[in-house]
Amino acid sequence: MKLSPIKFLFILACLNFAACKKESKTVSKEITPGIGEVFFQKGIKEKDPTQMLFTFEEGLERVNLKKDSISLYLLDGIIYVQKRQNNYESALNYTDSLIKTAVLQKDTYFVALGYYRKAAVFQALNNSEEAYENYYKSRDLFLQIGDSSQAGQRSVEMANAQSRMADYNGSQENATSALKLLIKAKDSSYINSAYNTIAISYRERGFYKDAIKEYRNALRYSISTKDSLSFLNNIALAYRDNGNYHRALSTFKGVLDKIEYADEDSRARFIDNYAYTKWMLDSSSPVLDELTQAIELRLKSKDLDGLTASYEHFSNYYEKEKPTLALDYAFKWLETAKKNSSQHSELNALKRIIRISPGESSKIYTNRFITLNDSLQNVQLKAENTFAKIKFDEEQKQQEINNLEAETVSQQLETEQLENQMIILSLGSLLVLSFGGFILYYFKQRHKKEKLQEVYNTETRISKTIHDELANDIYNMMGRLEPIATPDVLDNLASIYSRTRDISRANSEIDIGENYINHLLSMLSNAAPANTKLIIKGENAINWKGFSAEKKILIYRLLQELMVNMKKHSTASIVAIIFSRTENYLNIDYSDNGKGTELSSIKSGNGLKNVENRIFSVKGKINFETEIGKGFKTNLQIPL
Incomplete structure (x- = not known):
C-alpha cells in the first residue's frame, strides 16, 4: 500500500505528533512500498513516543539511504519525536542526516524540509540567528521547485526570528515578501501570521495606528475563533498603547464575551489586560480580583511570559499605596524574566527596581542595568548585521548566477550568428575546417590527458615509495635506536616519520568513481x-x-x-x-x-x-x- 502525503500528515496530526503549531506539511510525493514502509506504518500507529522512535530507527536500519525514498520519511519521523521529547542535539544530528540523504537521492523537497526542521530545532533552543539562516536556505529551495506556499511560510518564520531579535525593520520586510507568496498560494493560515508580524513591528516602533490596521488585516484572514480573539486582544493593546483607553476597553469586552473559546493561558491574558487597562484609565477601579484571577491561572499553568506581565502590573498597581509590596512584585518580575531568558523583561524589571528602591539600595542594581542594556543593544545590532549579511551574501550569489546566465545567453547568440555567416559563405570550407579542428582538438586533448595521467601516476608512485620504503625505514630505525637514543632524537625521528606519512597521504590515490x-x-x-x-x-x-x-x-x-x-x-x-x-x-x-x-x-x-x-x-x-x-x-x- 502506498501512503499519500496528505494521509501521512493527517495521521501525525491525529497523534498530536507535530512539534509546533504551524510546522510544514511533511511530504509531496508517494512512498515506494517495502520493508521500510512496514516499519513506518507501524511507527505512526504507536501511541508511546519512545516506542514510536524505536520503530522508526529500526526501520531506518533496514533501508538503503541512497535509494529508498522511505528513508526520508523515517528520518523526518525521528526528528518529530526527538524534538517533541526535547532531545534537541539528537534532532539536529538527524536533520543533517535528512539533508544529506535527500541530496544523495536528489530530492530537493526533502532537502528544503530538512533545513526547515533544523531551523525549528534552533528556534526551540532560542537560537534565532541559526534558525533564520536555515529558514532562509529552506525558503530558497522551495522557491526553486515553485512551492510558493512553503516559501511564503518560511519567509514568515524568518520574519518572526528577526522580530524576536528586535530587528523590526528586517522583520517587516520579510513578512511583506511572505504576503506576496502566500496570497498567490491562498494560504490563509500563514497570511494572518504575516500581517500579525508586520503589526508587531509597527507597534514595537510606536506606529500604533499602522499596527491596528495590520492587526485588522490579520483578523480578516483568521481561520479560527481562537486566532480571532488573539488578534482582537492585540488591537486593544495597540489602542491602549496609543492612549485610547475607552476604545481599548470596548475591544477587550468583545474578547471577554467569547472567552470560553480561549485556552487557559489566553483567558488569563485577556482578563489581565482588561483589568489593567481599566486601572490605567481610572486607578480607583476595583480590579484587584481580576488581576489576582489572572495571576493564579498563570501560576497554575507555569506561563512565564504571562507571569512577567502580571508581576509588572501588580508592581504598578501597588506602587503608590504599598511601595514595599510593589518592590516585592518587581523582584518577582525580575526573577521570572531570568527564568524565561527574557532579557528585555529583565531590563524593564531592573528599571522599576532602581526607581522605587529606597535610598542607596538601588545602586547595587544600577551596574547590572547598564551592563544588560549595553548587551541588548549589542545583540540587536549584531542581529541586524547578521540578518543583513545572510541576505546580502545570498543576493550576491544569485546576482552572480544571473550575470553568468546572461553572459552565456549572449555568447550563444553571437556564436549562432557567426555560424550562420560561415555557412552562407562556404559550407564546404566550414566542413574542412571543422574536421581539421576536430582532429587537432582530439590530439591535444589526448596529449593533455596523457600528461595529467602521467603527473597523477608519478604522484601516486612517489606516495607509495615514501610509504613503503622511506617511512617504513624511518620507523624501523626508530625501533633500533629506542634503547640508546636520547628523547630529542627519537622525537625528531617521529616528527620526520609523521611528515613522510602526511606527504604520502597527500599524494595518495584518489577515488574518481561514484564516491x-x-x-x-x-x-x-x-x-x-x-x-x-x-x-x-x-x-x-x-x-x-x-x-x-x-x-x-x-x-x-x-x-x-x-x-x-x-x-x-x-x-x-x-x-x-x-x-x-x-x-x-x-x-x-x-x-x-x-x-x-x-x-x-x-x-x-x-x-x-x-x-x-x-x-x-x-x-x-x-x-x-x-x-x-x-x-x-x-x-x-x-x-x-
Whole structure:
C-alpha cells in the first residue's frame, strides 16, 4: 500500500505528533512500498513516543539511504519525536542526516524540509540567528521547485526570528515578501501570521495606528475563533498603547464575551489586560480580583511570559499605596524574566527596581542595568548585521548566477550568428575546417590527458615509495635506536616519520568513481583546522559524472593545494568554497578571512605556484584577490 502525503500528515496530526503549531506539511510525493514502509506504518500507529522512535530507527536500519525514498520519511519521523521529547542535539544530528540523504537521492523537497526542521530545532533552543539562516536556505529551495506556499511560510518564520531579535525593520520586510507568496498560494493560515508580524513591528516602533490596521488585516484572514480573539486582544493593546483607553476597553469586552473559546493561558491574558487597562484609565477601579484571577491561572499553568506581565502590573498597581509590596512584585518580575531568558523583561524589571528602591539600595542594581542594556543593544545590532549579511551574501550569489546566465545567453547568440555567416559563405570550407579542428582538438586533448595521467601516476608512485620504503625505514630505525637514543632524537625521528606519512597521504590515490564528491568533501573537511569553519556550496548542482578522470584528479589537487596553503599561512576562521558552472567552465570560488598577503608575493612563491601550474596545464584560468589583513580569494575556471 502506498501512503499519500496528505494521509501521512493527517495521521501525525491525529497523534498530536507535530512539534509546533504551524510546522510544514511533511511530504509531496508517494512512498515506494517495502520493508521500510512496514516499519513506518507501524511507527505512526504507536501511541508511546519512545516506542514510536524505536520503530522508526529500526526501520531506518533496514533501508538503503541512497535509494529508498522511505528513508526520508523515517528520518523526518525521528526528528518529530526527538524534538517533541526535547532531545534537541539528537534532532539536529538527524536533520543533517535528512539533508544529506535527500541530496544523495536528489530530492530537493526533502532537502528544503530538512533545513526547515533544523531551523525549528534552533528556534526551540532560542537560537534565532541559526534558525533564520536555515529558514532562509529552506525558503530558497522551495522557491526553486515553485512551492510558493512553503516559501511564503518560511519567509514568515524568518520574519518572526528577526522580530524576536528586535530587528523590526528586517522583520517587516520579510513578512511583506511572505504576503506576496502566500496570497498567490491562498494560504490563509500563514497570511494572518504575516500581517500579525508586520503589526508587531509597527507597534514595537510606536506606529500604533499602522499596527491596528495590520492587526485588522490579520483578523480578516483568521481561520479560527481562537486566532480571532488573539488578534482582537492585540488591537486593544495597540489602542491602549496609543492612549485610547475607552476604545481599548470596548475591544477587550468583545474578547471577554467569547472567552470560553480561549485556552487557559489566553483567558488569563485577556482578563489581565482588561483589568489593567481599566486601572490605567481610572486607578480607583476595583480590579484587584481580576488581576489576582489572572495571576493564579498563570501560576497554575507555569506561563512565564504571562507571569512577567502580571508581576509588572501588580508592581504598578501597588506602587503608590504599598511601595514595599510593589518592590516585592518587581523582584518577582525580575526573577521570572531570568527564568524565561527574557532579557528585555529583565531590563524593564531592573528599571522599576532602581526607581522605587529606597535610598542607596538601588545602586547595587544600577551596574547590572547598564551592563544588560549595553548587551541588548549589542545583540540587536549584531542581529541586524547578521540578518543583513545572510541576505546580502545570498543576493550576491544569485546576482552572480544571473550575470553568468546572461553572459552565456549572449555568447550563444553571437556564436549562432557567426555560424550562420560561415555557412552562407562556404559550407564546404566550414566542413574542412571543422574536421581539421576536430582532429587537432582530439590530439591535444589526448596529449593533455596523457600528461595529467602521467603527473597523477608519478604522484601516486612517489606516495607509495615514501610509504613503503622511506617511512617504513624511518620507523624501523626508530625501533633500533629506542634503547640508546636520547628523547630529542627519537622525537625528531617521529616528527620526520609523521611528515613522510602526511606527504604520502597527500599524494595518495584518489577515488574518481561514484564516491568522488564524497571523497573530495572528506578531504576538504579533514584539511580544515579544528577552529576553522568550512562552508561549501553548489557541489550538488554539478554533474560530476560528466567530468573525465583527469579533470577530477586536477580539481582534487587544486583544492588540496589551496587548503594546505590556507592551513600553513592564513590563520583563517572561515573558509568558503562555491562551485558553479557556465557553458564552457567549471567555476570554483575560494575565499577565506585569513591574514591575506600581497599579490606580488603570490608570483614569487607562497605555496600557490603549484596551483597556477596545474590549472595552466589544462588552459584554465585563475585570478587572485588579496591584501594584507583582508583575507584571500581566488577564482578557478576549468574548461569543460
